[in-house]
Amino acid sequence: MRELTIGLMSGTSLDGVDGVLVAFSDGALQVLQHATQAFSLEAKAELLALNSPGGNELHRAALAANALVGVYADVVQQLLERSGCSAADIQAIGAHGQTVRHRPQEFDGTGYTLQLNNPALLAERTDITVVADFRSRDVAAGGQGAPLVPAFHRQVFGRAGEAIAVLNIGGISNLSLLGEQILGFDCGPGNALMDYWCQQHTGQAYDADGAWAASGTVQPALLAALLAEPYLGKAPPKSTGRDLFNPAWLAAKLQGFAALAPIDVQATLTELTASAIATCMDSYGKNSKLLIVCGGGALNGYLMQRLQAALPAVQVQSSAAHGLPPLQVEAAAFAWLARQALLLQPGNLASVTGARGNRVLGAIYPA
Missing domain, CATH: 3.30.420.40 (ATPase, nucleotide binding domain)
Known part of the structure; x- marks a missing residue:
C-alpha cells in the first residue's frame, strides 16, 4: 500500500522552506513533488535575531513561529495543488521547525534544543496530522538531538x-x-x-x-x-x-x-x-x-x-x-521521521547522538 507524507525543512541557512511530498511503498520512498518558498527579508532578519538573546523574546518568538507556519502552510498547499492530492490523502506532515537555540547537555546536564514552530496551528491550517519537535526526546535521553538524518x-x-x-x-x-x-x-x-x-x-x-x-x-x-x-x-x-x-x-x-x-x-x-x-x-x-x-x-x-x-x-x-x-534530502528525511513516529518506530540512532537508546521521536498533532 502506498503512503503519502509531506516533509518540511527550514534549516540554519535561513533561506526559506523546502517541502517534499513523499510516497512510501514496501519500504521504498519516492519524492513526487518539491516546493520551496523563500523567507521575506523581515522574517529572515527576525529568525536570525532570535538566535541571540534580545528584548521581549518570548512574544517575538511566538509570533515568528506563527509566521513560519504561514510559510509552511503555503508550501503544503503548493505540494497538494501540484500533485492533485487532497489533505485527506496525506498521512502526516513532518515539520522540523526553525532552530534558534541548540545547547544539549549544557547548563544542567540535560540542556535543551529549541525549534520555533506552532504545529497545532499547522494542523488547523492544513487539516493534516502534524509531527513536530523531533529533537527533544533524544536530548531528554541524554543525546545531542542531532544529527537525526x-x-x-x-x-x-x-x-x-x-x-x-x-x-x-x-x-x-x-x-x-x-x-x-x-x-x-x-x-x-x-x-x-x-x-x-x-x-x-x-x-x-x-x-x-x-x-x-x-x-x-x-x-x-x-x-x-x-x-x-x-x-x-x-x-x-x-x-x-x-x-x-x-x-x-x-x-x-x-x-x-x-x-x-x-x-x-x-x-x-x-x-x-x-x-x-x-x-x-x-x-x-x-x-x-x-x-x-x-x-x-x-x-x-x-x-x-x-x-x-x-x-x-x-x-x-x-x-x-x-x-x-x-535541496530535497533534508525535507524528505523529516517526511520519513514523521512516518517513523506514526509507526512508533525509532527515528534516532543512539550510536550517532549519544542517547541512552533509540527513541520514537516527535509529538503528534492529529488532523
Whole structure:
C-alpha cells in the first residue's frame, strides 16, 4: 500500500522552506513533488535575531513561529495543488521547525534544543496530522538531538558491505558515515559564515556557485586561527549551530586580520568549511571512497572543488547523482521521521547522538 507524507525543512541557512511530498511503498520512498518558498527579508532578519538573546523574546518568538507556519502552510498547499492530492490523502506532515537555540547537555546536564514552530496551528491550517519537535526526546535521553538524518541516509543511500559518507551542507555541515557501524555528527560551519560575510560585503544573500570566494586567495594564518576552534577537534557525538558559529565568533577570530581584503576572507571561510569536513573524513571516514553531498552547499561549485581537492582518494558527488536532488534530502528525511513516529518506530540512532537508546521521536498533532 502506498503512503503519502509531506516533509518540511527550514534549516540554519535561513533561506526559506523546502517541502517534499513523499510516497512510501514496501519500504521504498519516492519524492513526487518539491516546493520551496523563500523567507521575506523581515522574517529572515527576525529568525536570525532570535538566535541571540534580545528584548521581549518570548512574544517575538511566538509570533515568528506563527509566521513560519504561514510559510509552511503555503508550501503544503503548493505540494497538494501540484500533485492533485487532497489533505485527506496525506498521512502526516513532518515539520522540523526553525532552530534558534541548540545547547544539549549544557547548563544542567540535560540542556535543551529549541525549534520555533506552532504545529497545532499547522494542523488547523492544513487539516493534516502534524509531527513536530523531533529533537527533544533524544536530548531528554541524554543525546545531542542531532544529527537525526543518518538513519534516513542509511535508508536511501546505504549499500550493503560498502562504506559510504553522506554530507549535508546547510548553515552547519553534518556528516553521516554509513558502514558496519553508523556514525553522524556536525563537522562545523557550512554556509552560515560564508553567507553572512557575502551579505555584509556584496549585498548578496549568498556567494552564488562560490564565484566570489574562487576569485580570492586563502590566507593561511587566518585559516589556522579559524581551525583552532576547540569544537573542531572534539570527538563525536557532537552537534553545534549558530550558538557557536555566528558573526560574534567570526569577529573575534578576525581580530588582527583587519587588513585582509573581504574577498580573501571569503575564500578562507570556504576553505574552513572544506577543511573541517576533510578532517572529519580523515579521522572517522577513512573507509569511505564515496562522499554524497546534499544541502545548499552542494550547489556551491567552488566549495565542491575544494572538498574534492582536500579528499583526493574520495569521489565527491552531488546527491542528485544518487536519486535525490540536494535541496530535497533534508525535507524528505523529516517526511520519513514523521512516518517513523506514526509507526512508533525509532527515528534516532543512539550510536550517532549519544542517547541512552533509540527513541520514537516527535509529538503528534492529529488532523
